[in-house]
Amino acid sequence: MTAGRFGPFGGRFVPEALIPALEQLDEARRKAAVDPEFVGELERLHRTYTGRPSIVTEVPRFAAHCGGARVILKREDLNHTGSHKINNVLGQALLTKRMGKTRVIAETGAGQHGVATATAAALLGLDCVVYMGKKDTERQALNVARMRLLGAEVIPVTHGSQTLKDAVNEALRDWVTNVDSTHYVLGTVTGPHPFPEMVRDFHRIIGIEARAQVLDLVGRLPDAVIACVGGGSNAMGIFHRFLDDRGVRLVGCEAGGLGVASGHHAARFSAGAPGVLHGAFTYVMQDDDGQTVESHSVSAGLDYPSVGPEHAYLLETGRAEYRPVDDDAAMEAFSLLCRTEGIIPALESAHALAGAMTVGRELGPDAVILVSLSGRGDKDVHTAAAWFGLLPEGTRS
Amino acid sequence: MTAVAQTLAACRAQGRAALIGYLPVGYPDLAGSVDAMRAMVEAGVDIVEVGVPYSDPLMDGPVIQHAAEVALAGGTKVTDAFTATAALAEVGAPSVVMTYWNLVLRRGVERFAADLAAAGGSGLITPDLIPDEAGEWLAASDRHGLDRVFLVAPSSTTERLASVTAACRGFVYAASTMGVTGARTSVGQAAEGLVRHTREVTDLPVCVGLGVSTGAQARQVGEYADGVIVGSALVRCLVDAVDRAEGLDRIRVLVSELAEGVRSSR
Structure with missing residues (x-):
């Protein structure tokens, strides 16, 4: 070992x-x-350069679609370079x-x-x-x-x-x-x-700041912390400070793509198996021979057939749960945050927002949910405009 | 002692380096790859390195990547490596399988080892498995009497050379340069030093790979190594040929030149 x-x-x-x-x-x-x-x-x-600490923003108009739970966004989208x-x-x-x-x-x-x-x-x-x-x-x-x-x-x-x-x-x-x-x-x-350890440690600041900010804002810890998981760096960053807070649910949202049943997704924990890719033993989307299977997601940042090994460990120990969020649900949450709060999220982060809508309904109106808004959506405007049919007539998507 | 180890010992007794030729199974298809491997043997390769195509071959340069993509697109399976190994054993040719680790893990280390031994293969070369991570393979290779060939590199420290070679059986694969597979105009200066340092910590044969493509290079490397490993240049013979017959001809011509090289080194 x-x-x-x-x-x-x-x-x-x-x-x-x-x-x-x-x-x-x-x-x-x-x-x-x-x-x-x-x-x-x-x-x-x-x-002086990144703009830390990043703020948290409570989003009540968005939260109305999350079963009435209080929803607080950790605004990593406001960092220099946008994520x-x-x-x-x-x-x-x-x-x-x-x-x-x-x-x-x-x-x-x-x-x-x-x-x-x-x-x-x-x-x-x-x-x-x-x-x-x-x-x-x-x-x-x-x-x-x-x-x-x-x-x-x-x-x-x-x-x-x-x-x-x-x-x-x-x-x-x-x-x-x-x-x-x-x-x-x-x-x-x-x-x-x-x-995996080093990158997590450089991102731990997300959870350290957010935990203190939520305590300050609502006077208690959140009931759930939700983040999207591609490789899983923003998720490990925000989860890590909460690992010992056993009452806080940690929820990772993977790309469900066109649906896990379709085979076109990046839901490693739903449809992958333990294996090695890119130097780590973790969950990998692979065929019966061990060849890597191509992933799919509307979000390029989640479109990856493997995932960080610490997430595999958190899954197996039950400390975190991982859910697939398909393209449609992510795009709905994307649109909703734009229209209710004036924030255009990255498509990756929209998967976490969709997760908050589901988890909020499960937990009910007394719950407090912290969501990692890992990036801003400027880079995705073209994809989203094509998705929602907002491009001028005759423009190619 | 495996067939590969016996062959290396016999070459050493003859005072020359062994010639080890790599080809990926399934390129251009299973039958074509087996024909090409047998052609290598007929033309003078001492040991065949049977490559298993993998979707993410991070130690391979463009030529072998291309062949792997074609082989996988054509439906090549891991079990084809055992088929090729058996076909080589049938004509008395010693072989060793080169595979990325996930393909072994997925099949199950024990099952892979059993299948390989049953096919008459001598062992495995594992480019992305270091001995530190190889507990299961060390045990399975012991149970099935298989060679386990780990790599050493010009960047390896003396401590790493000692621990890696201690885990090897059959031979040690010395990567001639820092980098991926592919023909180079000259084999790295580092190779000879690496072989010398490796010999200070092990009695196992030390074979040099990465970048060897010509008879002159084979002769030069054969002066100090126990084996000369050629891969991309052989694959290129098949890639560049207009048809299969020409591919086999090109293989025979290149192998003859390489075989002459290792026989004229010392």
């Missing part, structure tokens, strides 16, 4: 060539976590400099992690290459332009399914080739140890 296990999940299933870099990273992040200089610098950047991703990226970019490396690489699906990485690289003077599936570069063209404006090189990946999982493969190939100069800024709580 190696370090970095969550029960049976996690581990390091990568080529031997990467082991020294993983050990170097593990040592660097452990030292940094107790180094006042590092902690102070990250805290300063979050205060929670910057929390992790700034931490890893500072570690990159401490390790004496000059180049960062990243994978991205929807482009939010790529944009955050390109941003941190610009801020700290690092070379930056972002791998992105060719299909994703087409459906998220705006974010490709943002990354290039920030000085990053964006490389479209044309192998396999040409989506996020293939971008991860290509980033790992780059890393094994250039590991002396390069740090791989992995964007979520999966991959080989220490990534």
Whole structure:
């Protein structure tokens, strides 16, 4: 049994060539976590650059559709670059400099992690290459332009399914080739140890702030904390501070796509099985032979056939529950938040909002629900406009 | 001692490196891949490395990725690797299977090992499994008398070289450069040093892979390694050919050149 296990999940299933870099990273992040200089610098950047602490917003008009429960949003969408991703990226970019490396690489699906990485690289003077599936570069063209404006090189990946999982493969190939100069800024709580722990720790601030803010606002802990789960970084970030609060239900919302029965989804916990992908033993969507099955979601950020190993552990221990939310329900919640509260959420976060509508009805009007609004929806305006038929006549979706 | 281990010992006794040729099963299809593997053996490959196509081959460069995609699209199954292994055993050719770990996990480590042993395979090369994570495989390979080939890399520390080679049986796979599979104009300078350092901690044969594509490179690597592993350059013979007959011809020509290389090293 190696370090970095969550029960049976996690581990390091990568080529031997990467082991020294993983050990170097593990040592660097452990030292940094107790180094006042590092902690102070990250805290300063979050205060003066990210815009932390992010606020919480109570949304009563939206909550009327959630069985009358009180609904409070943790506004990670208001962070610089528009999502929670910057929390992790700034931490890893500072570690990159401490390790004496000059180049960062990243994978991205929807482009939010790529944009955050390109941003941190610009801020700290690092070379930056972002791998992105060719299909994703087409459906998220705006974010490709943002990354290039920030000085990053964006490389479209044309192998396999040409989506996020293939971008991860290509980033790992780059890393094994250039590991002396390069740090791989992995964007979520999966991959080989220490990534799942390290990325979670950089996102823990979400839950630390939110727990205090909810106590301050309502005078007690929430009954449920709800977050969307692609790889699962915003969810681990907001869940972690609540793990010991046994009365607080933790609910992760996976992409149900066209419905779990259709086979076109990213509901790893409903239809996947334990296996290895991208360096971690966790739940993976796979066929009888162990080949990875392609996922589907209206939201590019949840369109991933695997999930962070700590989520697999929270599922197996019963500490958290995971529900599929299909495209239709997510889009309904997306529209509802826009119209009732004047907030356009990311499609990923809309899955958590849909989860709140269901959980709120289950818990009733006395409940308090905290929802991670992990990102803003500017990047999704085109997709949503096409979905709701809002594009001018003759415009292609 | 497995057939692979015996072959490596015999080559060592002859004072030369063994030639190990990789091809993925199922490319261009099952029968075509078995024909190509047998053609390699007839032309002078000592050991066949039977690759199992995987959807996410993160240690492989573009040529093998392409072949894996075609093989999977054509319906290649994990069990085809056992079919190919058995077909090689039939003609007396030693073989070892190269597979990413999830394919073994999904089948069940014990069941995979039993199937491989029954097919006459000597063992497994596992590019994304390190010994630290391999408890179940160490036990299953012991039960079935299979070789277990883990990788060492130019980045491996002395401690890692010692612990990885201690877990190996059959041979040690030394990755010549930091990177993925694929032909290179020169085999990394790091390879010879890595082999030397590896020999300081193990008596097992040390075979070098990644980047070898020509007879000259095979001769050069054969000067210091116990085995020369060639993959992408052989796959390319099949990819570039206009038809199957030409693919087999290209394989025979390249293998003859490589076999001549390992025989003229020392």
